[in-house]
Amino acid sequence: MSARLRVLLVGAGAVGQVFGKFLKAAGCELSFLVKEPHVASTRAGFTLQELSRFSHALPVSLSGFGVLVSPQEVANQAWDQVWLCVSSAALHEGTWVSELARVTGEATWVMLQPGLKDRDWLSQWVPASRLVCGMIPFVSFQTPLKPGDPSGQGMAFWFPPMARGLFSGPPERLQKVIRTLRQGGYPAHEDPDVVRATAVPTALLNVFVSGLETAGWSFARFQEGPSAKAVREAAREAVQIVEGKPGKGTPGLLRPLPLKLLLLGTRLAPFDVETYVQFHFTKVSTQTRQMMGEYIALGKSMGLPVQHLEALQAAVKEAVKEAVNAPGGPATPR
Ligand SMILES: NC(=O)c1ccc[n+]([C@@H]2O[C@H](COP(=O)([O-])OP(=O)(O)OC[C@H]3O[C@@H](n4cnc5c(N)ncnc54)[C@H](OP(=O)(O)O)[C@@H]3O)[C@@H](O)[C@H]2O)c1
Structure with missing residues (x-):
């Protein structure tokens, strides 16, 4: 029998817990690297529940893993894989990535971050020969999502129909990641270049x-007000920038009718998508702002138009200011 894979998951939030569940089901020896304030809740273990439109699975527990807080503790063990389950913004905070790279030997690193420059940035410490890139095809969130929801405390996750978790990287290490996830029941698939495939x-x-x-x-307010038009114009610029060339018209999905149908379609999801979107993207707002800044900087460096992206960026700043100054402060979904 082959030895169990020793996997370190950095971050035990919404995404880390879900990957932890599937990797554990695949028989991996799991540890989470967490920040000090999360040690007690992580040691207590997690409850996860997969949502589906027709019948929710029973909640499952995730326990029996190590909990570490520092690169020094990480250095005391040997690792086969290191999974980065933090936001793109968190990746760039401080010097923890370089410290972790120093103490994890020849482990395969799996990055899931969406930032345009994240792969290149990470390659300062983790060579391409050890780096597998992935995207996240599920949504996951702390429950209850809003007051009155019948669900108990835990992490809910949902794979949209036909969701595929794409990964790319050096063949042998890539296959090991895919094989392991599939053993745990996760829909992992190979893609020639995930970063490229997901950029638009x-x-x-x-x-x-x-x-x-x-x-x-x-x-509703988005579709009725000026936001939808501003988004269509900014999206056209963003797509040109990530594709690196002047492009066609408005991306199809954001045209009025497809967008209307898409937003209507979210009602078929087994949870309130509007509330999830507010909750999740408020949580990762630094990452969204960082990426909008990256599109603008890159567009300028390529001589491509960015005025609608800049206008949207300014409108977001204004909206945040207004929300903070509103009676009772910014609305929170939970
Ligand atoms: N959840 C989803 O539905 C979903 C779907 C698609 C993509 N994603 C993407 O997945 C990424 C993670 O999202 P998430 O929902 O899992 O966020 P999350 O629930 O906030 O989890 C991230 C966790 O990582 C921790 N962390 C940050 N820096 C760390 C470090 N240096 N060492 C150890 N732990 C660290 C955070 O702690 P603190 O909060 O204390 O900083 C937090 O507990 C984001 O890029 C997000 O856009 C998420």
Whole structure:
């Protein structure tokens, strides 16, 4: 029998817990590297529940893993894989990535961050020969999502129909990641270049989320007000920038009718998507702002138009200021 894979997951939040569940089911020996304030809750273990439109699975517990807080503790063990389950913004905070790289030997690193420059940035410490890139095809969130929800405390996760978790990287290490996840029941698939494959959808998402924030996170207000038009114009610029060339018209998905259908379609999800979007993207707002800044900087450096992206960025700043100054402060979904 082959030895169990020793996997270190950095971050035990919404994404880390879900990957932890599947890697544990695949028989991996799991540890989480967490910040000090999360040690007690992580040691207590997690409860996860997979949502589906027709029948929710029973909640499952995730326990029996190590909890570490510093690179020094990480250095005391040997690792086969290191998974980065933090936001793109958190990746760039401080010097922890370089410290972790120093103490994890020849481990395969799996990065899931959407930032345009994240792979290149990480390659300062983790060579391409050890780096597997992935995208996240599920949504996950702390429950209850809003007051009155019947669900108990835990992490809910949902794979949209036909969701595929794409990964790319050096063949042998890539296959090991995919094989392991599949053993645990996760829909992992190979892609020639995940970073490239996800660049446009990620850009559209960031622009859409920024526009939604200017509409107070309301789908209805977004569609009725000026936000949808601003988003269409900014999205056109963002797509040109990530594709590196002047492009065509408005991305299809953001045209009025497809967008209307898409937002209507979210009602079929087994949770309130509008509330999830507000909750999640408020949580990772630094990452969204960082990526909008990256599109603008890159566009300028390539001589491509960015005025609509800049206008949207300014509108978000204004919306945040207004929300902070509103009676009772910014609305929180939970
Ligand atoms: N959840 C989803 O539905 C979903 C879907 C698609 C993509 N994603 C992406 O996945 C990434 C993670 O999102 P998430 O929802 O899992 O966020 P999350 O729930 O906030 O989890 C991230 C966790 O990582 C911790 N962390 C940050 N820096 C760390 C470090 N240096 N060492 C150890 N732990 C660290 C955070 O702690 P603190 O909060 O204390 O900083 C937090 O507990 C983001 O890029 C997000 O956009 C998420």
